[in-house]
Amino acid sequence: MITNQKLFMKTKAKLANKDRYQRMVGKLIYLSHTRPDIAYAVGVVSQFMHQPQAHACSSKNCQISKGNHRSWRYFSLVGGNLVTWKSKKQKVVSLSSVEAEFRGIAKGLAEALWIRKLVSEIRFPPKESIRIMSDNKAAIQISENPVQHDRTKHVEVGRHFIKEKLEAGIIKLPFVKSKDQLVDILTKAVGMVILHKCLNKLNFGDPTIQLEGEC
Structure with missing residues (x-):
């Protein structure tokens, strides 16, 4: 597009x-x-x-005008391989982009915990903390800071959920620059250069190539 x-x-x-x-x-x-x-x-x-x-x-x-209904999205990668992804408009109204991003972190974390449990059940327990990549520093700070914040009054349950997993060492919240945020291809039209850059990082390859033997 x-x-x-x-x-x-x-x-x-x-x-x-x-x-x-x-x-x-x-x-x-x-x-x-x-x-x-x-x-x-x-x-x-x-x-x-x-x-x-x-x-x-x-x-x-x-x-x-899109109003205040924002979307949350995530990619889930295991061993560098894309396994699940989702992009969905929020059912509730977010008052700021920080709140929308924060909800996205919570949704991504829930998915990551499910995948972690699944791979553990098939005897491939993760050896490292789950990395939840976010390009919103404010959302990361709110997740890490236990002090009540004005922008968290609508997401208190999710905030404690994330903080609990951070303290347990199950997850990490590294910051990623917006230009390197892979999930942007799920929520907006990007140039071909950025699109292919994101797909390469996802190990997606060229989706138009038909492998030998495929029908």
């Missing part, structure tokens, strides 16, 4: 074939279960399934 492009419904525009559009998007949704590189684009086109128009409209002058 074009970076920073805004799509919107145009008044009285010619409608597209709704059934065909929904079938195509449905197939893309199924495909995105194994293709995180198209997850964001599929999420965008899914928003127009109720009334697809013949031409997707974009405008640099059109600004759609």
